[in-house]
Amino acid sequence: MIEITHITKEYDGVKAVDDVSMTVETGSVTVIVGTSGSGKTTLLRMINRLEEPTSGEVRINGASTLSEEPYILRRRIGYAIQGHGLFPHHTVARNIGAVPQLLKWPADKIRSRVDELLDLFSMEPDQFRDRYPAELSGGQQQRVGVARALASRPDLLLMDEPFGALDPIIRTRAQDDLRRIQQRLGSTIMLVTHDMEEAIRLGDRVAVMDAGKLVQYGTPAEVITTPATRFVADMVGEMERPLRLLSLIPLSDVMESGEADGAPLGPEASLRDALSACLWTGRSAVPVEEDGHITGRVTLQAIRSRAELHK
Amino acid sequence: MYLTPGLLFSVLGLAALMAPLMTLAANRIVAGEGVMAWDVAALPLVIPGLVAILAGLGLGLLTGRPAVRLAGGVLGLAGLIWLLVQGATAMLDGAGNYARVSPAAGFWCLLVILVLLIADALAALRPRPLARGGLLFAALAVLALVLGSGVLSELSVLQEYASRRDTFMRESLRHLSLSIGSLGAAAVIGFPLGILCHRRAQLKGATLPVLSFLQTIPSLAMFGLMIPILGWVGSTVPGARSIGIAGIGFAPAFLALVLYSLLPVVGNTVAGLASTPPAALEAARGMGMTPAQRLWQVELPLGLPIILTGLRIVLVQNIGLAVIAGLIGGGGFGTFVFQGLNQTATDLILLGALPTVVMALVAAIVMDILVDLTRHGPKDTR
Amino acid sequence: MRIGVILRPLLVAILLAMVLRPDWFRPVFEPFAPAGGPVIYERASLLSLSLSHLGIVALASLAATIVAVTLAILVTRPAGAAFRPLSRTITNMGQTFPPVAVLALTVPALGFGTGPTLVALFLYGLLPIFENAFTALTTLPPATMDAARGIGLNRWQRLIRVELPLALPVTLTGIRLSIVIALGTATIGSTVAARTLGEVIIAGLLTNNTAFVLQGGLIVGLFAVLIYDALVQLEGYLARRMGG
Incomplete structure (x- = not known):
């Protein structure tokens, strides 16, 4: 559990982060979202003490981050940044093994950990281990960057706009990968982004920052349905709200028994996907399929009444 | 047909052949008389050399075939040396005891043209660093073989050498120790200074302008100004004179060279350390590297090519200034x-x-090889 | 910056005094002269030596600038592309030739005097100017070049209105390097009988008169530092004007 209490950062009298308190549960993904200059990156960087707070405190599993040297602290907190920050003069294996090496793991343990991570990120170890970052595609570089941050099985993974440099299609894949890997490893992740779409896709909890203050901290559905301020509402976008909300709800929520025509959707699809499929193909319901069997259907009517539920 | 480097080399090469290849002088001081390429020795001896030069220049015309052009350059160079060897002995025949033969304008021009032809072809072939080292070694071995075999010992320059063999060895060593020693001293001072400047912008702002002004001072003035300074040190600091610090001689030259070397060493150390991608540095901090680990594992390895480039500049410059x-x-x-x-x-x-x-x-070629060898990362993406 | 405001006029004043009124410095140099020997160099007027020195440097650098920039323009046109690798090879190799050796080698070829020094300075001065002008002309911002073509400038207009002005600051840096080298090499030129301020230093070295060495060394050093500084200021001014 990460506890941030009354943390403030001042630069020349200007408060970049202003009295922020929040608690992050172990094993969850918390996305901090805000415009540039909102203090979101500063907040993140105060957790691994790349910035020293002016006042306030961060506790990780009960222990204050101030109780040890910053570089010791950072070795047990993963850190992934925009533009990956890989060492261009080290191979992929050496990049991923960087933190274990700092922690003086034995060489064979580092080697097997590197291969394990490459496998996890769907990169064939024999093929990628000895390559240099310049020989990878943008998406591969980004995956190696995240793998490096996870290498020492950190208590917490901090990510600063990790997908910011990727083009939209690769970004969506990277987000899905991250979600999958997080669920598999049960990691605690705090991620900074300026993209509300990304925050809603990835976050168990979303923290919205504005001008140094934490203006709302809640589940994605709460942020969409009851924005705390005008600013949060703007971030979510008036027109986008229903669609964003539907994108959070799995088909299983409103599935009913019955039949429908046309191509089926998987159970992991959202109501937004179902709505989209209905509108595009002119159907009033789509079949839901699991393990090759049709298990039911979702109707346009059901989607509609689910969207109105928030009132 | 467009003008190509090969065509330019051929035209200039033919023109150079029309200039005197060698000179014959009555003694070492008076001006000599030019001798054309085809007159330096008996015709049967001269023809193979001339043919080789012409064929070499001809092969140099083949744009897009760098290997052939390289072979052409080497062939032409061999022909040129052949003519020199033949001329050195034949021209002295019956010319008197004090007579001297030297290469003349035609020879030097052809030498430059053929070397450029070779260098141009090599630039297109882009040999790997180690291959370049091998080529350099081979070239030096051939040079040593030609000079050591004595076939050119009749040449005037080598006559001068023969009469002061010991002095030459001593001064060569002195020249080397001046250039390399001052490089070493500059590195010992410059690396730590560069690292400090990298860490503290204020120090950098104060140091680099001073060092670049030092480099601006003309060398003769700098060497001259060292004389009173070291003379004063030699006569006032006890024991200084006994370790060779005096107004003239080795010490002022050495100090002047060290002062000239500081700017490239410090400047390139700073530039090299600063060349680390900011994201890599941020990641290094974020993963918990200490400042010393960042320096040794990230900044220095990544900056090494630029830092070595500074040393290359210093070495080449010092060899000249010495x-x-x-x-x-x-x-x-x-x-x-x-x-x-x-x-x-x-x-x-x-x-x-x-x-x-x-x-x-x-020195330049060797240092370039070192710089290329220290470039990390994929070796085949250049 | 603030130090410069005081230091620059002060150095200029000292330099002018040393060149125009050498006698004023008699007390300063007295301790360095051999007993009973001359303190102030009087074999030639320091003013005429300075003018000759600066004249040689100016002439050689001017000629080198014109030729080097012209060559750089030619090589960066499509028709001169075949010569690009060669020109790089020549600049790289040429710059490893020590200036002193170049000067010494002109003597066998051209004899003693001011002429050979001029030629050596010209030849050596070509390299840094060409290198910088070439770099500047080949690394112009692609967007600007596209825009220049897009608004319908022809090749000649692009060269005159866009490429050359944009390449100016970097080219000027090359000219500055070249001038600094020329100032220093010209000093050594007096060993091959060119009329330069090096004469004073050499005379001091030959007669063990440290006063002469100091006098010559200080004047040459001040000239070099002040000219270097003036050119740096000029570059800074131009770069600021172009928003660089």
Whole structure:
């Protein structure tokens, strides 16, 4: 559990982060979202003490981050940044093994950990281990960057706009990968982004920052349905709200028994996907399929009444 | 047909062949008389050389076939040396005891043209660093073989060499120790200073302008200004004189060279350390590297090519500047250059200037190889 | 910056005094002269030596600038592309030739005097100017070049109105390097009988008169530092004007 209490950062009298308190549960993904200059990156960087707070405190599993040297602290907190920050003069294996090496793991343990991570990120170890970052595609570089941050099985993974440099299609894949890997490893992740779409896709909890203050901290559905301020509402976008909300709800929520025509959707699809499929193909319901069997259907009517539920 | 480097080389090469290839002088001081390429020896001896030069220039015309052009350059160079060897012995026949033969304008022009032809072809072939080292070694071995075999010992420059063999060895060593020693001293001072400057912008702002002003001072003035300073140190600091610190000789030359070397060493160290991608540095901090680990594992390895480039600049520059040490009794090849200038003895000037040029070229090539070898990352993406 | 405001006029004043009124410095140099020997160099007027020195440097650098920039323009046109690798090879190799050796080698070829020094300075000065002008002309911002073509400038207009002005600051840096080298090499030129301020230093070295060495060394050093500084200021001014 990460506890941030009354943390403030001042630069020349200007408060970049202003009295922020929040608690992050172990094993969850918390996305901090805000415009540039909102203090979101500063907040993140105060957790691994790349910035020293002016006042306030961060506790990780009960222990204050101030109780040890910053570089010791950072070795047990993963850190992934925009533009990956890989060492261009080290191979992929050496990049991923960087933190274990700092922690003086034995060489064979580092080697097997590197291969394990490459496998996890769907990169064939024999093929990628000895390559240099310049020989990878943008998406591969980004995956190696995240793998490096996870290498020492950190208590917490901090990510600063990790997908910011990727083009939209690769970004969506990277987000899905991250979600999958997080669920598999049960990691605690705090991620900074300026993209509300990304925050809603990835976050168990979303923290919205504005001008140094934490203006709302809640589940994605709460942020969409009851924005705390005008600013949060703007971030979510008036027109986008229903669609964003539907994108959070799995088909299983409103599935009913019955039949429908046309191509089926998987159970992991959202109501937004179902709505989209209905509108595009002119159907009033789509079949839901699991393990090759049709298990039911979702109707346009059901989607509609689910969207109105928030009132 | 467009003008290509090969065509330019051929035209210039033919023109150079129309100039005297060698000169024959009655003694070492008077001006000589030019001898054309086809007159340097008996015709049957001259023809193979001429054919090789013409064929070499011809092969050099084949744009887009760098290997063939390289072979052409080497063939032409072999022909040129063949003519020199034949001329050196044949021309002295019955010319008197004090007569001297030297290469003349035609030879030097052809030499430059053929070397450029080879260099141009090599630039297109892009040999790997180690292959370049091998080529350099081979070229130096051939040079040593030709000079050591004595086939050119009749040449005027080598006559000058023969009469001061020991001095030459001593001054070569002196020249090397001046250039490399001052490089070492500059590195010992410059690396820590560069690292400090990298960490503290204020220090950098104060240091670099001072060092670049130092480099601006003309070398002769710098060497001259060292004389009173070190003379004063030598006569006031107890024990300084006994370790060789005095107003003239090795010490002022060495100090002047060190002062000139500081800017490239410090400047390139700072630039090299600053060349680390900011994201990599941020990641290094974020993963918990200490400042020393960041320096040794990230900044220095990534900056090494740029730092070594600074050392290359210093070495080449110092080999050239060390010539001036000859003027203040510091020794080195400058001794011959300035003696030669005083006596108007051209060959003595050459005896000092040519080894300096060769030494500088070799140093540049060797350092370039080192710089390329330290470039990390994929070796085949250049 | 603030130090410069005081230091610059002060150095200029000292330099002018040293060149125009050498006698004023008799007390300063007295301790360095051999007993009973001359303190102030009087074999030639320091003013005429300075003018000759600066004249040689100016002439050689001017000629080198014109030729080097012209060559750089030619090589960066499509028709001169075949010569690009060669020109790079020549600049790389040429710059490893020590200036002193170049000077010494002109003597066998051209004899003693101011002429050969001029030629040596010209030849050596070509390299840094060409290198910088070439770099500047080949690394112009692609967007600007596209825009220049897009608004319909022809090749000649692009060269005159866009490429050359944009390449100016970097080219000027090359000219500055070249001038600094020329100032220093010209000093050594007096060993091959060119009329330069090096004469004073050499005379001091030959007669063990440290006063002469100091006098010559200080004047040459001040000239070099002040000219270097003036050119740096000029570059800074131009770069600021172009928003660089």
